[in-house]
Amino acid sequence: MVIKICMGSSCHLKGSYEVVEKIKEMNLEGVKLYGSLCFGKCANGINIEIDGVLISSVTPDNVKEKIEKFLKEGN
């Protein structure tokens, strides 16, 4: 699984670095984490992409929930 986290200025200001830390805490096996340039959806940030699926409105507080939902439902 590949997770890309937007490191563009808008998502960065909303806390994308903290999102990275939270994902690392999850100790997900076989996950590759990458930073990404702006996804062009700044108003809906923080944005992350999991295996090519864009997931918006991510926060440091809800990122675990969002990833678990993706693993269960694929979106």
Ligand code: FES
């Ligand atoms: S800064 Fe993240 S989508 Fe633009």
